[in-house]
Amino acid sequence: MFRSAAPMFNMTIAIFSLLLVLILTVTATPQNTDSVCIIGSGIGGSSLAHFLRQYDASSLNVKTIRMFERNGVVGGRMRTVTIAGETVEAGATVLHPKNYHFLNFTKLHKLKIKNPSSSSSGDDFFSLGIWDGHKFLFKTLGFQSSLPFVQKIVNLANSVLIFARYGLSLFRMNSFVERTVGSFLNYYKSFEERPVFETVDEMLKWAGLYNLTRRTLHEELVDAALSPLLIHELATVRTLIWFDNRK
């Protein structure tokens, strides 16, 4: 139900880190760079290689780009796995619409953007279930109808059920996400409006995001006055699935 800011945060950090590396590479060795080594072939490393090739034509003198990858495949945390003949996404799958860098990337490579079904029409079925490993702690109505009017009523009832469980914390969660995303948007300002960053820490501090990397999401959400139930059942679970912090 929530589109968390966390994946966008990760991906944006990856893209900004690579831009930082690119800037440092350009300023450190302007004329006679023979080869560049990139460690890791995730979206960060792969994008760096791609853009380095592009910039190379005009300003750099990179003859060789060497990419080191410890796994047998490229892609890092954006990857697919094939199970019983079915190929499924096992990493990043969702692009946040405010992740402009990544959206530009999809345009550059003429990738097709598929909108989530719930964004195309308010009549689409949505449901939510909280499973504790043994039983459902909470379930919305699972009734699905082909009649848009009926579906709207079911969806409305489900919204009421969710509100009854989580209350105003839902709105607080929303403003927390909006605030965090708002801080990110600072990075899209033009070069004239923002400094050139020497380090990632500096970059995070400038946008007011540094503290988010120094404490847990749980602490942050408690400060944002979210109820323990919402934090436990929605925010933490969602973040674990998306971030896979145990890696």
Ligand SMILES: Cc1cc2nc3c(=O)[nH]c(=O)nc-3n(C[C@H](O)[C@H](O)[C@H](O)COP(=O)(O)OP(=O)(O)OC[C@H]3O[C@@H](n4cnc5c(N)ncnc54)[C@H](O)[C@@H]3O)c2cc1C
């Ligand atoms: C399950 C899951 C779901 C996600 N969903 C989303 C989503 O929907 N939307 C979104 O925006 N983001 C999502 N993310 C986050 C997103 O996938 C990552 O932020 C992004 O892929 C990170 O890219 P990266 O290049 O920085 O790092 P990685 O993808 O982690 O790439 C790093 C690469 O470096 C390699 N490497 C590391 N150390 C070495 C070494 N010493 N030598 C050689 N190679 C090395 C690793 O093997 C890896 O291939 C998700 C992540 C996970 C795990």
